[in-house]
Amino acid sequence: MRLRVALFTHSVNPRGGVAHALALGEALLARGVEAVVIGPDQDGRGFFRQAACETVALPVAAVGKDLRQLVSQRIDEISAYVANQPPDRFHILHAQDPISANAVLALRPARIKTPLVRTVHHVDNFADPVLACWSQRAIEKPDVLCCVSAHWQAILRKTHGREAFCVGNGVALDRFSPAPRPQDAALRQELELGQGPLFLAVGGIEARKNSQNILAAFRWVQAALPEARLIFAGGATLLDHSSYQAAFAAKLAAYDPDLIRAVQVTGALPQPRMESLYRLADALVFPSFEEGFGLAVIEAMASGTPVIVADRPPFRDYLGAHECLWVDPSDPAAIAAAMRASLDPKIGPDLARRGPKVAARFDWQDVADRHVPLYARLAASTERSARCRR
Structure with missing residues (x-):
């Protein structure tokens, strides 16, 4: 049977x-499983990159800024898609987030009996009681939980009383590589980066990404190195970070004009540009207060870029003492010192050499191999139950 x-x-x-x-x-x-990735697509642009597997960019309606309304509508839209599939279309429904998990749960047990797997990447804290309930339900009710780090495996066990399979993450070494590409130089010119040091922060302007402390640290670095540049890339999210972003903008606006010109906030970028940015950067500055894993870390390392991370889980779960630069994320001075250290000819090049070797430990095929036996057991159990009912 092909899963x-x-x-x-x-x-x-x-x-x-x-x-x-x-x-x-x-x-x-690649392991012989028929996998289809399905996601709501409000703008009709499709997934942010092409994939070798089948994808379904699900057309959905635009929603205002009310997060509860948006989540409710997405749950209904994904539920409608699932309900319209033949009952035997999939052996496993695997949700990567609480929205799609709730969409499947809304159909159970009356409409569908297909096993539900949920991967918990991290858990957001919601003041809104309805959003908090949906978040909790998406942890309590799936048949099986997975997670991407030992840190979150421990949290799910302690806080929610649920065991989760730690499936990890991977990196595509064919795309994230130190080898220069023609588009790299073109992007440097387009963004007017000059030839000075370039620091990269990934994930947009968010509190958990520690954007304000990164900015404060860069202020000190740029005072000593006027040609230095800082880019905040990414940040496509459903959550409302407007208050934090306004505070960030106010801090930046109060700085010297030269520093203001040295900072760029790009928003989400096409995948080829992100790959180039990793190669162009002298360091990835990633001292997040909270992460599920921090996929950007191993993407940067695969690209031969030194990384600066918070001295806390989940980074401690998978990085060695000498594979990155560790910092206290609450201390901008410590972050600034690590940024300067990444430019030290005795430190930066060594970290750049280590990076691809570290990244090679994270293979997507290994991640798939952790899923396949789990899927097979669930599918076999469902088939046995169906035979018993007949």
């Missing part, structure tokens, strides 16, 4: 869970 698996994402944009689903789908296909 058929639906991998659901909360969007088609470049976020960690979406990137994980696409790469997992490709790796599952």
Whole structure:
């Protein structure tokens, strides 16, 4: 029996869970599994990158800024898609987020009996009681939980009383590589980066990404190195970070004009541009207060770019003491010192050499191989139950 698996994402944009689903789908296909990645697509642009596996960019309606309304509508839209599939279309429904998990749960048990797997990348804290309930339900009710780090495996066990399979993450070494590409130089020129040091922060302007402390650290670095540049890339999200972003903008606006010109906030970028940015950067500055895994870290390392990370989980779960630069994320001075250290000819080049070797430990085929036996057991159990009912 060839396994058929639906991998659901909360969007088609470049976020960690979406990137994980696409790469997992490709790796599952290479293992003989029919994998389809399905995500709501409000703008009709499709997934942020092409994938070797089948994808379904699900047309959905635009919604205002009310997050509860948006989540409710996405749940209904994904539920409608699932309900319209033949009952035997998939052996496994695998949600990468609470929205799609709730969409499947809304149909159970009356409409569908297909097993539901949920991967918890991280858990957001919601003040809104309805959003908090949906988030909790998407942890408590799936048949099986997966997670991407030992850190979140421990949290799910301690806080929610659920065991989760740690499936990890991977990196595509054919795309994330130190080898220069023709588009790299063109991007440097287009963004007017000059030839000074370039620091890259990935994930947009968010509190958990520690954007304000990164900015404060760069202020000190740029005072000593006027040619230095800082780029904040990414940030496609459904959540409302407007208050934090306004505070960030106010801090930046109060700085010296030369520093203001040295900072760029690009928003989400096409995949080839992100690959180039990793290669162009002298360091990835990633001292997040909270991450599920931090996929950008191993993408940067695969690209031969030194990384600066918070001295806390989940980074401690998978990085060695001398494989990156560790910092206290609450201390801008420490972040600034690490940024300067990444430019030290005795430190930066050594980290750049180590990076691809570290990244090679993270293979998407290994991630797929952790899923396939789980899927097979669930599918076999469902088939046995169906035979008993007949």
